[in-house]
Amino acid sequence: MPQLAQRMSRAKPSAIMVIAEKAKKLKAEGRDIVSFSIGVPNFLPGAHVYAAAREALDKDSGQYGSNRGPDVLLDAFIAHIEALGLTGYTRANITTGVGAKQVLYNLAEALLDEGDEIAFPAPYWTSYLDIAEIVGAKINILPCPPEQNYKLTPAQLDAALARKPRVFLFNNPSNPTGMVYTRDEIAALADVIAKYPDTWVITDDIYNTMVFDGVGYHNFVHVRPELKDRVIFVDSLSKTYGMPGWRVGFIAAPEVVAKAVTTLNSNHITSLPEVTLAAAHAALTGPQDVPLAKCAEFAIKRDRVYNALVSIPGVACPRPQGAFYAFPDISVAFGKKHNGVAIDSDVDFCAVLLEAKGVACVPGSAFGEPRALRISYSCPDDALDKGMARIVEFFAELT
Numbered sequence: 001m002p003q004l005a006q007r008m009s010r011a012k013p014s015a016i017m018v019i020a021e022k023a024k025k026l027k028a029e030g031r032d033i034v035s036f037s038i039g040v041p042n043f044l045p046g047a048h049v050y051a052a053a054r055e056a057l058d059k060d061s062g063q064y065g066s067n068r069g070p071d072v073l074l075d076a077f078i079a080h081i082e083a084l085g086l087t088g089y090t091r092a093n094i095t096t097g098v099g100a101k102q103v104l105y106n107l108a109e110a111l112l113d114e115g116d117e118i119a120f121p122a123p124y125w126t127s128y129l130d131i132a133e134i135v136g137a138k139i140n141i142l143p144c145p146p147e148q149n150y151k152l153t154p155a156q157l158d159a160a161l162a163r164k165p166r167v168f169l170f171n172n173p174s175n176p177t178g179m180v181y182t183r184d185e186i187a188a189l190a191d192v193i194a195k196y197p198d199t200w201v202i203t204d205d206i207y208n209t210m211v212f213d214g215v216g217y218h219n220f221v222h223v224r225p226e227l228k229d230r231v232i233f234v235d236s237l238s239k240t241y242g243m244p245g246w247r248v249g250f251i252a253a254p255e256v257v258a259k260a261v262t263t264l265n266s267n268h269i270t271s272l273p274e275v276t277l278a279a280a281h282a283a284l285t286g287p288q289d290v291p292l293a294k295c296a297e298f299a300i301k302r303d304r305v306y307n308a309l310v311s312i313p314g315v316a317c318p319r320p321q322g323a324f325y326a327f328p329d330i331s332v333a334f335g336k337k338h339n340g341v342a343i344d345s346d347v348d349f350c351a352v353l354l355e356a357k358g359v360a361c362v363p364g365s366a367f368g369e370p371r372a373l374r375i376s377y378s379c380p381d382d383a384l385d386k387g388m389a390r391i392v393e394f395f396a397e398l399t
């Protein structure tokens with residue numbers, strides 16, 4: 001039999017999907033399962049988005065579209081990011097993709113030759129590691145433990161950039177921790193980035209409008225506009241607009257990078273579908289009441305989850321301020337037993353919790369932090385409270 005390409009030995013299915021599938025299977029068997037595993041926003045976009053999609057269907061040209069995306073959508077995205085304080089971008093700086101994931105994959109192909117170094121903080125979104133491995137990059141993981149609120153320090157960044165990686169990949173607000181960097185923290189990191197002109201900086205900030213407590217969203221180019229010629233801003237409609245299945249992602253980047261990603265699009269996907277593009281345009285230009293209301297709701301859910309977690313003796317949880325994730329350090333459970341079953345790792349913990357209490361969480365090791373687990377708390381309040389009560393109960397039953 002012929003062989004697969006060598007790169008497939010480095011490619012693995014998403015760890016998050018594995019847990020989500022197991023939870024789904026148990027549910028299908030009749031178990032009462034609360035799933036905190038998959039990072040979906042659990043709401044739908046406003047009616048105007050569906051109306052635009054229907055209209056596009058009626059007017060369907062049946063043709064291929066632009067590799068970059070239609071001008072009207074590029075303009076809508078430029079206006080959208082101007083409202084975020086990212087100004088001075090033109091259509092030549094923007095391109096689209098099949099969600100932020102495909103955009104990130106394209107960026108990895110566009111920026112990294114095999115053996116080039118990429119640096120990113122841990123905890124990280126699982127696909128960063130997987131994509132970097134597939135393209136054969138050398139990976140420098142910068143550990144940011146709960147003791148430093150899962151945030152990268154300027155000293156860590158300085159040491160990493162001194163190695164002259166081709167790419168520094170940053171994520172704010174963070175999946176999996178829900179951490180959000182303050183303006184001062186971003187400014188301090190930007191000062192370090194400014195010292196190292198040979199490194200591209202990707203800021204995967206797809207949760208940028210899902211920020212609580214008035215912290216605000218801050219980007220390196222807000223504080224140092226001259227970094228615009230190296231900073232690549234990644235965005236998506238998936239989480240903030242409740243549109244993960246529509247698969248629309250964007251970048252605002254130096255022209256050369258936007259052009260490279262567009263060239264890859266021309267070979268990978270050609271274009272996004274017309275109906276999807278019309279829905280994306282409506283989401284960006286229409287009423288913003290759904291995303292705004294959901295952000296306020298998520299802040300309240302965050303409180304429910306956070307309060308439950310910090311009530312558990314020995315569990316530490318830096319307080320999330322964005323997205324819809326909490327990332328508690330549950331290592332106090334290691335070395336203990338639940339109903340006689342030993343828990344020696346985050347993977348054991350999640351497996352025993354799912355089996356015993358029907359609550360699905362993702363082990364922290366999937367995100368590079370094996371002392372923690374990720375709770376995705378976008379589910380309805382009754383499921384949220386039920387799941388959190390079961391986690392509290394589970395801890396109380398450990399011996």
Ligand SMILES: Cc1ncc(COP(=O)(O)O)c(C=O)c1O
Pocket residue numbers: 039098099100101102125171174175204206235236237238244248249
């Ligand atoms: C940090 C981060 N980046 C990118 C993505 C991918 O998003 P999309 O649905 O736009 O591909 C996700 C999805 O979970 C994410 O959490």
